[in-house]
Amino acid sequence: MKNPIKSVLFGVAVGDALGVPVEFKSREYLKQNPLTDMIGYGTHNQPAGTWSDDSSLTFCLAEMLCQKYDLQLLSRNFLSWYNDNFWTPHGVVFDIGIATSSAMYSLSKGSAPTLAGGTGEESNGNGSLMRILPIIFYIKDLEIDQRFQVVRDVSSLTHAHIRSVIACFIYTEMALQLLEGYNKWEAFKNMQNIVIEFFNNNAICSQNELDKFHRILEDNSNHRYKLSTINELYESEIASSGYVLDTLEASLWCLFKANSYEETVLMAVNLGKDTDTTGAVAGGLAGLLYGFDSIPKKWINSLAKKDDIFELCDRFAKKYPTWI
Incomplete structure (x- = not known):
């Protein structure tokens, strides 16, 4: 695979930026007014190419991983974003989830990183899912129990409930x-197969909690679940x-239904509601699947701080040279 680091970081950012102008728009509205290109303003009144907290x-x-895996460093990076506009597109934080904001407060008061995120069922927003993808370059050669623990710890800075x-x-x-x-x-x-085997062999959570993922984890070999698989x-x-x-x-679902990066992220955004995050999460996977060169250049060139993102990719690649 060529340029997987760029595929991840730009895949997320482009999907995010596509969704920012139409965040909270309904699916019905977007069927009447489908998003087909990178646009500006709209919901958050931001220029085209503006990405969000995702x-x-x-x-x-990624900045943390460029140095070392260190949750305290990650906490400081998050607080620098929250308090000092670090890694914001235009020098201001304009969109932040309730759970993430609460976790930033806990971190600012000295909470241990893995204890900062909410543990209640109401704390299962998508705020850790939207930012987790760069960790794959760190965990790729670890054993599965170690991979799970790292993912759990990184999620827990903002979202510690087992469902997240x-x-x-x-x-x-x-x-x-x-x-x-x-x-x-x-x-x-x-x-x-990997995830089902891991949870079968490790008492991580209740079966009731795992069953919530049945549309993704349906095991077709024994037809344990009655409902259709996600695709x-x-x-x-x-x-x-x-x-x-x-x-x-x-x-x-968008990854399975679409056949290109562009089709995937546009499909994701046009589902409506939390458009930037669905675009970002789908965009990260689509970037990996189709590669950096599949992301339309006009969209990359529209991104805020495009050159800074390229520079971050270069620093990241020096730390993880296998994945240049």
Whole structure:
């Protein structure tokens, strides 16, 4: 695979920026007024190419990994974003989730990173899923129990409930399969087998909690679940809210239904509601699947701080030279 680091960072940022102007728009509105290109203003009154906290926190994670894996450093990066506009597109934080904001307060008061995120069921927004993807370059050669623990710790800075952790784990395991060069169908089946075996062998959570992911983790070999797998669902069965499970399902669904990076992210954004995050999460996977060169150049050139993102990719690649 060529340029997987660029594929991830730009894949996330472009999907995010496409969704920012139409965030909170309904699916019905977008069917009447479909997004077909990078536009500006709209919901947040930002210029075209403006990415949100999804990309900001993704870049903060990448910055940490450029130095070393250190949750205290990641916490400082997050607080620099929150308080001092570090890795913001135009020098201001304009969009932040409630759970993330609460976690920033906890971190600022000296909370341990893994204890800062919310643990209640109401804390299962998509705020850790949207920023987790760069961690795959750090965990790729670790054993699965170590991979899970790293993902759990990184998610827990803002979202510590096991449901958010499982969503991030499924997402990163799917991404690792794409990083290895498998097509989307092979990657998905491999991910299912890996994740199901891991949870069968480790008492991480209740079966009731794991069953919430049945549309993703259905094991076709024994037909344990009665409902269809995610790729067989109709659009009307796919939600696109800020709930972490909705975002994960919508992103995978778009990856399966589309046949290019461009088609994937436009499909994701046009689902409506939490458009920037669905675009970012789907865009990261689509970037890995189709490669950096598949991302339309006009969209890359429209991005705020494009040159800074390229420079971050270069620094990241020096730390992880296997994935230049």
